[in-house]
Every structure is written in structure tokens, then in C-alpha cells.
Amino acid sequence: MEEAFHVPVLCDVVVELLVIDRDGIYVDCTLGGGGHAEAILSRLSERGRFIGIDRDSAAVGAVKERFSILHTACRNYELIQSSFSDIEDILLSRGVKAVNGIFFDLGVSSYQLDKSGRGFSYRWEEPLDMRMDSRSVLTARELLNKADEEEIFRILLRFGEERYAHRIARQIVKVRAHAPLETTGDLRAIVERSVGRKYLRKSLARVFQAIRIAVNDELSQLEQGIQAAIRLLAPSGRIVVISYHSLEDRIVKRLFRTGGGQQASLTMITKKPITPSEEEIHLNPRARSAKLRCAVRLST
Structure with a gap:
């Protein structure tokens, strides 16, 4: 395995906040490259x-x-391929009814961006796939070639908060009328034609983020996963989440404040999100947008 598979973000902070009982049961819901897990x-x-x-x-x-x-x-560890929205079934099927800590790192791993060949990044010429789980049916190619203009617009606006969503959606439909979109290069070319150079880089990031979120149903999965995680926390158990964009962070903050709509009561350990130091950002630029939040389940 390559050493640079994934640089874990805020790793020391995660461990200090999460592991309060060395004899306890802990779950990493997003293994990624395994840095936090290790x-x-x-x-x-x-x-x-x-x-x-x-x-x-x-x-x-x-x-x-x-x-x-x-x-x-x-x-005593086990590594499982599954969606974290299924965490409750996964743990209960193994006789685990409560855990001491649960961790989520919601970022796309360096491996997925750079080496997976699944089209997560606009920097590489790859097939328009974007599936986190290769067993899933919907791909970015299918979505972009079959969704109507209004649906593509809504995806770009809701999941990417993209200012040029209308223009890009219109251009996608226009281009695919002549030939289907097949690669990340096809999508990038459309964004380049739709957006001025001043905003190109940010628009590319937002568009690729939006399509990836839609393909993987990420926000619904996140909501279900955190709600289940809160139910599974033992008294004094902790949940730590690192998010990378405002859509995720708003969901995390809301569920922490409301106890995920459960009878469980949480208190926020991090009154404001913890962010990486300038030194960490210099060493790992992908950490720049990270926000860490931690909450603890009350004993009563």
C-alpha cells in the first residue's frame, strides 16, 4: 500500500476527543485510507x-x-464494506447495542480523487462514474445524459450552490443532444464554456461535488447515518464528525443540537468547529475546508 494513500485530517484532535475509554468499542464510519482508523x-x-x-x-x-x-x-477489529447509513443493522447483527465513540470523516479520500479512475476529480481524464460503491447502479454518466435540464439545474444549485447552475445545465443538455457525455473531460469542457476564467476553478469544484453528492445520495445517507449513530451511543459516548462543505456542516450541527430527533440528549463539546492549523493546511492542502464537531451523549 502506498504511503501517501490518504493524509488523515486533524488526526490527533480526533483521537483525543473520541477515545475516552481504551477498553471501549469504537466505530470509524468512513475508513478511507485508514489513517484515522489506525x-x-x-x-x-x-x-x-x-x-x-x-x-x-x-x-x-x-x-x-x-x-x-x-x-x-x-x-479485535473488523472492517466492513457497507454504507454508514446501515450502521445500526451492522452493529446489532454483531451483538453490539451501544458504543463508546463513532467517527465520520466526510471527505473524499486522496485515493478516490487521484487514483480510483472513477471520475471524482476534474483534474484527470476518467470515465464519468463517481460511485463510491461500485455495486450501485446510478453513475454520473447516466445522470448527466438522462436527467432533464431542470433536474440538473436543481442538483447543481442545491448540492453545489453553483451560481452558474442554469447556464451549465442548459449547456449539458445542448451538448448531449449531439453526443453523450462520457468522461470528466467532457463535463469540464462544458463548465469551461459556461463560466468565465475568474470563477472556473470554483465552479469546476462545485459542479463535480454536486454530481458526486447526487450519484451517491450523500446528504440523505449522512442524515440517516448520524441519526443511527446517536441512537447507538452509550451514555458519555462521543461522536466526532469532520465535514468539508456547508451542506454537510449544517446537517451535522442541526442533528447535534436536536439529538438527531431521538430521545437521546447530546451536548456539544465543540462550541465552535475546530479547523486545521496553517501548518497542517500547508502540509495537506485538502484539509483547508475541514470543520470538526464533537458531541457527547448525556448520561440521563
């Missing part, structure tokens, strides 16, 4: 238990390889 596992005692989840089979396989050469006190 740090959490390394903090646990031989009586601890760790469960890692990711939708991406490549991520799960790579973390299994990474863990196979680790020398940690805790050897």
Missing part, C-alpha cells in the same frame, strides 16, 4: 474493539492490508 486502533487496549466501515471495496481492502502489519494491543 490512530484510533492504536489507542485501544487489548480489551477494546474497533469496527471500520466504508462503501468503497478498494478502501476496505487497502485498510485490511494496512492493519495486517500493525502491531497494536487491540487485535
